[in-house]
Amino acid sequence: MGKTKSNLRGFIKIKIKLFSSLLIFLLLILNACIIFLLLNLNYLKAYEIAIHEQLLSNIEDTHGKKLQELSTLEVKIEDLKGLDQKILTIKQQFFDNALAYETLVLQGKGTKKIAYLTIDDGPYSQYTPSFLDILDNYDILATFFLIGKPNPILEPIYKRIADSGHTIGNHTYSHAIKRGLYNSVDSFINDVIKQEKFLQTKTGVTTNIVRFPGGSMTAKSGYRTEILKRLRTLNYGYIDWNVSTGDSGGYPTPTSVLNNVLNGINDKKIAVILMHDFSYSTLLALPTMIEELKRRDYIFLPLFYESAKIIK
Amino acid sequence: MKKIIKYWLFLVLGGSIIYSLFNYISYYEKQQKLTTLTTEVTERYEQLNDIAETILKLELEAKEINKEKEKQIEEYQKWVRQNQILEDLLK
Numbered sequence: 001m002g003k004t005k006s007n008l009r010g011f012i013k014i015k016i017k018l019f020s021s022l023l024i025f026l027l028l029i030l031n032a033c034i035i036f037l038l039l040n041l042n043y044l045k046a047y048e049i050a051i052h053e054q055l056l057s058n059i060e061d062t063h064g065k066k067l068q069e070l071s072t073l074e075v076k077i078e079d080l081k082g083l084d085q086k087i088l089t090i091k092q093q094f095f096d097n098a099l100a101y102e103t104l105v106l107q108g109k110g111t112k113k114i115a116y117l118t119i120d121d122g123p124y125s126q127y128t129p130s131f132l133d134i135l136d137n138y139d140i141l142a143t144f145f146l147i148g149k150p151n152p153i154l155e156p157i158y159k160r161i162a163d164s165g166h167t168i169g170n171h172t173y174s175h176a177i178k179r180g181l182y183n184s185v186d187s188f189i190n191d192v193i194k195q196e197k198f199l200q201t202k203t204g205v206t207t208n209i210v211r212f213p214g215g216s217m218t219a220k221s222g223y224r225t226e227i228l229k230r231l232r233t234l235n236y237g238y239i240d241w242n243v244s245t246g247d248s249g250g251y252p253t254p255t256s257v258l259n260n261v262l263n264g265i266n267d268k269k270i271a272v273i274l275m276h277d278f279s280y281s282t283l284l285a286l287p288t289m290i291e292e293l294k295r296r297d298y299i300f301l302p303l304f305y306e307s308a309k310i311i312k
Numbered sequence: 313m314k315k316i317i318k319y320w321l322f323l324v325l326g327g328s329i330i331y332s333l334f335n336y337i338s339y340y341e342k343q344q345k346l347t348t349l350t351t352e353v354t355e356r357y358e359q360l361n362d363i364a365e366t367i368l369k370l371e372l373e374a375k376e377i378n379k380e381k382e383k384q385i386e387e388y389q390k391w392v393r394q395n396q397i398l399e400d401l402l403k
Contacts, residue, residue, distance in 0.1 A: 017314075024321045031328040038335035045342035052349040059356045066363045073370040080377040083384050090391040097398035104402070112401060141394060163383060165390055299397060 091165075095304045102307055105269050115271045115298040116309065117142035118241060120171055120211065122277040123149065123157040131277045132160060134286050141302040142166050144277075145211040148173035148198045155202060162203035167302035169209040170195050170236070177214045185226045188219065192236070208305045210238045228311075237310035239303065241274035247282045254285040261289055271298070272309055 079086070104110040117135075119142055122128045135142055144161050146168055162168060172181060172188070173195035180187055192210060199207060210231060212218055216238060219227055231238060243264040245257045252260075257279070265271050275282045290300070303310065378385070 021318060021321070024318070024325055028321065028325050028328065031325065031332055035328060035332045035335060038332055038339055042335060042339050042342060045339060045346055049342060049346055049349060052346065052353055056349060056353050056356065059353065059360055063356065063360055063363070066360065066367060070363060070367055070370065073367060073374060077370060077374050077377060080374065080381055080385075083381055083388060087384065087388050087391060090388065090395055094391055094395040094398065097395060097402060101398050101401055110401065139390070139393060163387065165387060165394075299401070 095306065098301050098304055099306045102270065102301075102309075106308060108269070110269075112297050112299045113267075113269050113271070115265075115273060115293050115300050116303050116307075117273050117275065117300060118145060118169075118211070118239075118303065119143070119275055119277050120145045121175060122146055123154050123161065124278050125151075125153050125157065126278075127280060127283050128157050128277045129160070130283055131286065132157075132164060132166075134283075134290075135166070136164065138287075138290050138300075140290065140300040142300065143169055143209075143303040145169040145171035146195075146199060147171045147175045147213075148195050150198070158199075158202040162205050165302070167209070167304065168199060168203060168205045168207055169211055169239075169303065170199065170207040171211050172213055173198055175213045177218060181213060182219050182223065185223050185230060188223070188227050189230050189234075192231070192234075208236055209303055209310055210236045211240070212238060215240050232312060237305055237312040239272060239310050241272045242268060243271045243273045245273065245275040245279070245282050245285075247276050247279035252279060252281045254281045254288075257281050257285040258289055258292070261285075262292060265293070265296075265298075267296075270309060272303075 101110060102114060105112075105114055117140070119131060122131075122144060123146060141164075144166050146158070146161070170192055172191040174181060174191050176191075181191055182188060196207060199205060216224065216228075217240075228238070243261055246252055246260040247257050257275075261273060265273075275286075277283075293300075305312075
């Protein structure tokens with residue numbers, strides 16, 4: 001009985017030992033599988049992290065670029081919104097520089113001479129747009145001494161002259177040299193004031209330069225001094241010309257217009273050239289005139305109140 | 313001899329359990345990092361979308377202003393050109 005018990009115990013002991021060995025072995029295999037799984041998962045996660053990091057870095061890059069784009073756009077919009085002020089500033093700069101350069105030229109120091117193209121008596125629906133086209137093509141600013149023409153067809157031309165940046169001068173409303181303009185000081189001054197109001201309505205521009213129809217000498221000497229005094233109190237300056245195209249009377253041809261200018265200019269340091277936009281001959285001569293004057297070292301400027309050529 | 317093998321088996325089992333525990337910790341940390349990264353990517357992507365939307369709006373606004381101020385832009389450029397001629401002459 002005792003032996004049997006002892007055998008049984010021995011048998012159970014062996015079984016337990018076998019079972020525990022088997023269990024350890026199985027656990028080892030299971031753990032190996034778990035390790036294999038975890039290693040794979042870790043590898044997968046590391047790969048996913050790398051992808052996400054790359055994605056994040058790409059997004060950061062794009063983010064930076066977009067922010068840059070955004071700030072550029074904001075600056076652009078601010079610039080566009082402040083364009084009115086910028087135009088005023090650059091115009092002021094331009095006229096300051098024009099004055100500085102004119103002073104240099106008068107001192108004989110400038111490398112180029114100055115030509116002020118002045119176009120009187122317009123606008124005319126027939127030729128003024130073509131005059132403006134030529135000036136645009138050559139990127140030149142001129143001075144238009146306009147008179148009062150309440151014709152609706154001419155409204156866009158008044159506007160175009162102003163929008164193109166040309167200087168607008170007051171040439172009286174009526175230009176009625178032979179119909180009473182110079183009969184009295186008041187008739188002249190009232191005509192100038194009437195034209196000022198008219199131009200403000202049509203162009204939004206306030207003028208400060210007057211050209212007497214026919215030139216300042218057309219005013220009777222008795223009235224002339226008084227007119228000039230009154231113009232000064234109204235803060236106007238005036239200007240005549242020192243070169244004429246000769247296109248206002250007779251039978252001018254493009255050749256005569258060109259010759260008048262080229263002979264008249266005679267190497268003047270500052271040329272104030274008179275022309276009229278009702279003249280087809282002047283229109284035809286204008287491109288050659290501009291090119292020839294450029295060749296002769298002239299630059300083209302629009303008139304401005306501070307110019308030494310404006311008599312105040 | 314058998315006992316030594318058994319001890320070795322135990323030791324290997326213990327070692328492998330510790331190793332798998334380390335692997336699990338590493339996996340857990342990676343998972344956490346991935347979750348953080350995914351959230352960050354989503355947030356950044358949303359921000360990016362917002363910016364893209366703002367840019368689109370601003371581009372439209374700029375286009376409208378451009379159209380509105382086309383003449384003024386030309387006018388400004390003309391004055392810049394004219395001024396440059398004088399600046400060059402005054403140098």
